[in-house]
Amino acid sequence: MTELICPAGTPAALRTAVDAGADAVYCGFQDATNARNFPGLNFTADELARGVSYARSRGTKVLLTINTYPPAGKVDLWRSAADVGAHVGVDAFIVADMGLADYVARAHPDIRLHLSVQAAASSPEAIRYYCKHFGVKRVVLPRILTIPEIRQIRREIHCEIETFIFGNHGLMVEGRCSLTNYLTGQSTNMDGVCSPASDVEYVQDEDGSMCSRLGGFTLDCIGAGEKAGYPTICKGRYIGSHRPEGYYAFEEPVSLNLSHLLPELIEAGVDALKIEGRQRSKSYVRTVVSAFRSALDDIRHGQTPNIADLVALTEGQKETRGAFETKRWR
């Protein structure tokens, strides 16, 4: 049965996701050990312990995200995150760094290891490497593959496959992006931050247009009344030699929404479907998780799922099926 994997940025979001029908929730600690190291988000050890017990009593799994890359000299923080997770009884670790994977596989061999999307394992050979050496049980695939490619990978590997279906649409290969660090001095890989709010500013012009900046660099300017997504470098608008008018050089401010493709994903052999958004509100989590829960239940019962509500939730009301539907996206 295909699992629904849901974001838990806070203890309240965890309970909400569990109540809304998540098969598993994923969460991280309040530090650089996970890729959503944002102020006001994530868990203390005590909160995680309570979260695990709440989830477990309702039959939901808890996956601990330790998916950033420890810089030399700071490895212990990542190891102790795993140790605490093991102590409170999480169901799996989601990791990317090889040194950490090696540690976790040896120190906590009874806890499942999932390969984070931050490891960017996009070929059967890469996935097999992690399975062979660290006993990885599930790989979270990068958001760059078409469904036929996912089906092909499924045939060539033995571990489970998890794919993102909804939320932020990462453009760059995860775990290989230093764009934020280039403008802000804070690293996505080492600090767990992407376009940190502390470095974002909005400047309003007299004509009512609004410019967003990161680290002092303008990322976009939009007219009065237009809706804008959160400013990130890969959704910014730039002037290119052939595009003097300014254009979204990497991607428009769109969100990923694969609700239309759920049957195909399941048929391709995907074991778990992941909703992005640990930075999202409790009510967002409730709405999205409930909608996908009933969609998956409908599919299981041979019915056509109703997913109209999900479209309205996507960033700036614009959605994409990204790489999944066609190679032309590339």
Add this chain to the structure above:
Amino acid sequence: MTATLTLGPIPYHWPAQAKCDFYARIADEATVDEVYLGEVVCSKRAPFFEAHLPDVISRLEQAGKAVILSSLAEVTLKRERKATVELAELERPEVEINNVGGLYARAGRSHRIGPFMNAYNEATIGWMARQGASHICLPIELPAKAIAIAAKTARDLRLGVEVQVFGRASLAVSARCYHARAHGRSKDNCQFVCEEDPDGMPLQTLDHRPILRINGIQTLSESYIDLLAETGPLMKMGVSHLRLSPQAVDMVAVSHLYRHCMDGKISVTEAKRKLQALCAGVPLSNGFFHGEAGYRQIAMDAKR
């Protein structure tokens, strides 16, 4: 304490003849000891230069340069998987692996770890060494404090350890080709439009501030990394190899500046002044090394 100067793979899609001419000059004139060859960015580009590769390798080797073949950073398609496996199966020259799929195919035989491999820390470097790595190129964004610890680990394990000291920083890779996108095309019908931009396609912010360069599926920094002033500290930390990444400037002259500066034949101040003149119009930066925003240029005490 000194270090080996290396020339990284050419990141851009230069015409095959331009690459041949470039390497002929490198062989004859550049003060680099090791040269990395091969297409690391886009598998579609590889066939253009493949036929010339054996000649270029022997030309460089005859000139006394060691040659290492670098593998693709992003591996998804069949042809990319095949290319990666074939490279991983080579007995010689040495290979530098940039994707985990290549590590799987290499199966423990000796290899170098490329800059795309995320060797951020001592535990990962130790793991890689146990799996046959002989040499590690550290990630471009690693700050000095972490470089020092990583370099010590690598040296203790008798590995070579390398840091890029010149050229645009690779900031991101993607499955999507942004060169094709800029021209309203997709990757499959790109018509190799990236060839028009031998130093990357510049992007400016809407208020006309240069920010990034597009190179096919890769996003590069606008600035050239320049760690001339940091070569001394890097060598003291035990970094054994310093990498120059080829850009559309006089790379022979760049190699001389770095070599002379490392050997104490010219002062850092003079070398930097000359480098700035060589790279006219392109900002230089060293922010990553100093734990600051990568585009920044942080003043170092120029005296040694």
